[in-house]
Amino acid sequence: MTKYNWLIKDVRQIQGVIREAVRVATGGRPGPVLVDIPKDIQTARTEYNPQAPVRGPLPAVRQMPEPDAKAIEKLIEAMERAERPVILAGAGIIKAGASAELAQFARHAQIPVINTLLGMGGFPGTDPLFLGMPGMHGTAYANFALCECDLLINLGARFDDRVTGKVSSFCLKAVIVHVDIDAAEIGKRVKTHIPILGNVRDVLRSLNQQVRPVERRAWIGQVEAWKRDYPLQYGWDGSVKPQYVIEQIQEITGGDALFATGVGQHQMWAAQFLRFNEPRAFVSSGGLGTMGFGLPASIGAKFGRPDKEVWLIDGDGSFAMTLVELATAAMYNVPVRAVILNNAFLGMVRQWQELFFGKRYSHSHYPTNPDFAKIAEGYGVKGFSVRDVDQVRSVLEQAADHDGPVVMDFHVNPEENVWPMVPAGAGNDEMQLAPPAPESAR
Amino acid sequence: MSTEEKNGGPSHTIAVLVENKFGVLAKVAGLFSARGYNIDSLSVGVTQDPTVSRITLVTRGDERILEQIRKQLSKLIDTIKVMDMVREDTVQREMMLVKVAAPRSARAEILQIVEVFRARIVDLSAETLIIEITGDDGKIGAFLELLAPFGLKEIARTGKAALSRGPKTLKSTKG
Numbered sequence: 001m002t003k004y005n006w007l008i009k010d011v012r013q014i015q016g017v018i019r020e021a022v023r024v025a026t027g028g029r030p031g032p033v034l035v036d037i038p039k040d041i042q043t044a045r046t047e048y049n050p051q052a053p054v055r056g057p058l059p060a061v062r063q064m065p066e067p068d069a070k071a072i073e074k075l076i077e078a079m080e081r082a083e084r085p086v087i088l089a090g091a092g093i094i095k096a097g098a099s100a101e102l103a104q105f106a107r108h109a110q111i112p113v114i115n116t117l118l119g120m121g122g123f124p125g126t127d128p129l130f131l132g133m134p135g136m137h138g139t140a141y142a143n144f145a146l147c148e149c150d151l152l153i154n155l156g157a158r159f160d161d162r163v164t165g166k167v168s169s170f171c172l173k174a175v176i177v178h179v180d181i182d183a184a185e186i187g188k189r190v191k192t193h194i195p196i197l198g199n200v201r202d203v204l205r206s207l208n209q210q211v212r213p214v215e216r217r218a219w220i221g222q223v224e225a226w227k228r229d230y231p232l233q234y235g236w237d238g239s240v241k242p243q244y245v246i247e248q249i250q251e252i253t254g255g256d257a258l259f260a261t262g263v264g265q266h267q268m269w270a271a272q273f274l275r276f277n278e279p280r281a282f283v284s285s286g287g288l289g290t291m292g293f294g295l296p297a298s299i300g301a302k303f304g305r306p307d308k309e310v311w312l313i314d315g316d317g318s319f320a321m322t323l324v325e326l327a328t329a330a331m332y333n334v335p336v337r338a339v340i341l342n343n344a345f346l347g348m349v350r351q352w353q354e355l356f357f358g359k360r361y362s363h364s365h366y367p368t369n370p371d372f373a374k375i376a377e378g379y380g381v382k383g384f385s386v387r388d389v390d391q392v393r394s395v396l397e398q399a400a401d402h403d404g405p406v407v408m409d410f411h412v413n414p415e416e417n418v419w420p421m422v423p424a425g426a427g428n429d430e431m432q433l434a435p436p437a438p439e440s441a442r
Numbered sequence: 443m444s445t446e447e448k449n450g451g452p453s454h455t456i457a458v459l460v461e462n463k464f465g466v467l468a469k470v471a472g473l474f475s476a477r478g479y480n481i482d483s484l485s486v487g488v489t490q491d492p493t494v495s496r497i498t499l500v501t502r503g504d505e506r507i508l509e510q511i512r513k514q515l516s517k518l519i520d521t522i523k524v525m526d527m528v529r530e531d532t533v534q535r536e537m538m539l540v541k542v543a544a545p546r547s548a549r550a551e552i553l554q555i556v557e558v559f560r561a562r563i564v565d566l567s568a569e570t571l572i573i574e575i576t577g578d579d580g581k582i583g584a585f586l587e588l589l590a591p592f593g594l595k596e597i598a599r600t601g602k603a604a605l606s607r608g609p610k611t612l613k614s615t616k617g
Contacts, residue, residue, distance in 0.1 A: 004519045024519055060519045184513035187506070 003031035011044035015052035023054065027061030029182040030095055064181060067198030072206050074194050075153070078175050079109060079211065082151035084219045086174075087113045088134065088163070091286075092156015092181065092200045093122035094279040101204035102155065103127070108208065110216045112223050114142045116157045117271055120282040125255060125275030131223065132232075135163040136422045137268040140230035143420070143428045145223055146171055154178045156200040159189045160287060169427030179203050230433065232272050239413040240389045242266060242341040246273040248393050249311060249339065252400055257309035258283060258301045260336075262294035262318025265347035268418045270313045292321030298336040299329055309337070309400070316342040316369050323372075326379040329405035337399045338376075338407045343414040344369050351417045356424075376407035384408045451504040453482060453579075455527040455534060455604050456511065457612055461520040462488055462495040470497060473514050479503065483536070485601030494522060496612075498604050525612050527604040534604040537576045539564070540586070543593030544571040552592060559585050570595060 004024045006017045017035060025033045079085060093102050099122050106113050106129050113123045114131045123130055132139035134146055146152070152174040157163065159178075164170040167189055177194040178186050186195045196203055234243040246269050255275040260283040261267040267284055276282050283301050285293040298312035319340050329336055343350075349364040373383030382402055384395045386409065399406040420433035460466045467486055474481050482500040489496050501511060508526070515524045527534065544552055549571070556563060556573055559581065565572035575585055586594070606612070 058519055059522060060517055182517065184510070184517045188510060 001032070002034045005034040005036065007036045008038070008041050011041050011046045014041070014046065015049055016054050019052065019054045020058075024058065024061050027058070028064070064197075064199045064202070067179075067196055067203045067206060069206070071194060071196045072203065072210070075177050075196065076207070076210055078151055078177065078194060079111075079153075082175070083216070084145075084149045084222075085109070085111045085151040085153065085216075086131075086145045086149040087111050088116065088146075088152060088154045088157050089113055089119045089122050090116045090155065090157025091118040091122070092179075093119055096156065096181070096199055096201040097279075098156075098201035098204050099123065099279045101201055101208060104208050105204050105211065108213050109211050110214055110220060111153070112145060112220070114138075114145065116160065116163055116286075117267075117284065118282075118286040119157060120271055120284075121276035121279045124277060126277070128224075129220075131227075133271050135160075135165060135428065136424075137272070137418050137420065138163075138422075138428075139232060139272065140420050140431065140433050141223060141226035143422070143431050144226050144230070147173075147429050148222075149174045152176050154180075155204070156180060158185045161189070164190060164428070165422045165430075166425060166427040169429055234416070234419075237413070238389065240386065240392060240410055242343070242410070242412040242416055243269050243273055244389070245339065245341060245392055245396075245410050245412065246270055246313060248396050249313070250274050252393075252396055253309060253311065255281075257281070257311050258298075258305060260284065260294050260298035260301055260310065260312045262314040262321075263289045263291045264315045264318060265343075265351065265416075265418050266313055266315040266318075266341040268348075269341070272418075274313075291318040294318055295322050295325045295329075295336075295338060298338065299325060299332075299334050302334045302336055303332075310335070312336055312338040314338060314340050315347060316340055316344060316366065316372070317346045319372065320366075320369070323375060326376060326381050326405070326407070330380045333404050335403060336405050337396075337402075338405070339396075340372055340407065340409045341412050342369065342372065342409050343412050343416065345414055347416075348418070350415075354415070354417070355421075372407055372409040376405075382406045385411070387411045451502050451507065453500055453502050454508055455498065455500050455529075455532070455602055456515070457525045457527050457604055458497040458499070458515055459489070459522040459524075459612055460495050460497060460518075461522065462493050463520065466495070466518075466520045467497070469518055469520065470499075470515070473518070474501070474511075477510070477514070479507065479511060483599065483601035485603055487603075498527070498602050500602050523612055525606075527606070532604045532606050534578050534602055535576055536578070536582060536602045537574065537600045538582055539572055539574055539598045540589065541565075541570050541572050541595040541597075542589050543569060543595060545569060548592050552589070555585070555588050561585065 008014055008017055021033050021035050087106055089102055093099060102123055112129045112131050114134045115123055117133060131142040131145055134142040150173050152171045170190060175193045176190060178192040179196040179200050180186050181199055183197055186192055234241050250273060255277045258281050259270060259274055261270050263285055283297045294312050294314040298310050302310040344366050346364040350361055353361050353364060373385040376383030386392060386395050395408055399408055420431050422428055422431045479501055482502060484499045486495055486497050512524055515521055559575060561573050561575035563571055564574045
């Protein structure tokens with residue numbers, strides 16, 4: 001799970017190990033590390049030495065070399081030839097602090113930007129060039145753009161299988177560029193034509209010095225037409241629609257807040273319907289898919305950024321896994337706004353069972369969910385229970401004004417599905433959505 | 443991808459310099475098992491610098507898999523250096539102990555084979571012999587083929603060791 005770990009066997013090692021741990025955690029591609037300090041070491045005594053020795057250079061976390069100027073030149077040439085370029089921006093943008101550089105690059109070169117799930121916030125969600133999320137539950141227009149592009153510039157994303165779908169039909173018309181700080185990610189899943197190893201911020205700075213402004217009227221026009229003709233949408237049937245609740249949160253906050261999620265359908269809807277204004281505004285568990293991540297993450301986010309409003313968008317399944325953390329929220333009076341999109345199902349599991357397993361809802365139905373508002377009140381936390389769509393807006397507004405933690409249990413349509421969807425193992429060109437795909441994207 | 447697909451392809455010898463600490467070998471082995479790559483042989487030993495160990499491993503795969511293996515090995519924090527040991531540019535040796543059925547009637551013929559291969563007899567009993575032989579894959583393979591008709595009782599191999607020819611070395615860049 002961790003990038004590296006240490007077991008301290010002698011208290012004199014502790015200072016050097018902690019310094020080394022910080023270096024490993026933050027060096028190269030950042031990642032979590034673990035320092036295991038046994039009980040006897042915890043209670044032992046030692047002298048503090050501000051100059052405690054640290055292990056010599058660690059090749060795997062060394063300072064990144066300057067990105068290869070020749071590779072960057074190749075990319076610029078490819079951009080000049082390209083008629084339909086697309087940027088796929090991942091979490092690397094956020095970790096490298098390269099959001100401003102990305103925005104400058106994309107606007108200058110007039111290239112639409114797709115954000116991966118964990119890359120959300122790396123590019124402003126309100127920018128006209130923003131195409132949302134790609135892949136399995138991506139927007140139709142992001143997937144059309146991937147299928148049709150002739151140049152794909154991957155900036156700090158790892159070509160996750162939920163993004164690529166079937167690799168053998170991924171971006172078949174495109175020259176593929178991959179900028180990554182981790183050499184092992186380049187060429188791992190997708191054949192790369194122009195690999196660029198380095199810190200994505202350095203690469204973008206170098207590009208921004210060299211790229212000439214261009215107009216791409218035909219391509220931008222095509223992308224805008226897709227956005228207009230195939231927007232994210234959902235139907236109305238009088239029930240509380242989860243997407244509607246999220247849209248209302250977006251309206252109330254203007255996207256100016258931090259949003260944590262659990263894992264599942266609600267997480268996909270949050271990624272689809274929220275518009276993140278800044279990096280690190282979206283706190284979510286991606287590849288590991290850790291259900292129960294949301295509530296503790298939202299409390300942590302509020303401690304880390306007390307100046308920001310913090311909203312949790314969670315499902316009943318995820319929320320139930322770590323709801324004891326309401327005690328922490330109550331104890332420190334942490335004003336997180338916890339929204340439960342309660343469908344009494346493990347919704348994503350149910351969706352797959354409905355679509356691919358003949359509606360055999362095996363172990364995904366939770367008809368005996370507790371009353372989450374009452375549980376919240378049991379912890380001394382304000383609780384709302386909402387079954388009527390007309391109450392959604394007013395409850396959200398009351399929660400936004402409340403000085404302290406709030407739990408809102410929205411009883412949403414239990415059989416709502418996340419659309420669009422690329423079935424597991426299929427290519428992005430096989431995406432299913434309500435209206436048929438346009439001819440050009442087939 | 444099935445294990446068989448991954449295990450196909452030509453054999454490669456890779457030398458890795460690592461920190462000489464507990465748990466490092468487990469991480470290297472874990473990397474192979476997690477990705478479904480097979481290790482044909484593996485040998486580990488301390489180098490002239492007691493804080494550094496050298497792992498020599500033999501694996502199989504096409505160029506793409508080999509590149510992934512190299513990159514993943516380089517990514518481990520305890521890895522100091524990784525090098526592909528190309529057969530033509532390196533000396534590669536492995537030692538094997540083989541226990542073979544050797545009734546009196548067969549001994550003369552076995553002894554002759556041992557002599558031709560410059561192997562050594564290190565144990566002798568009424569029914570069996572233990573032979574020690576050092577060499578590259580080809581030599582050890584040919585030797586086993588010739589002994590097989592007599593009845594191979596047990597085999598223990600050390601795994602391969604490899605060094606570059608000439609003055610080139612796999613230097614540790616430890617500060």
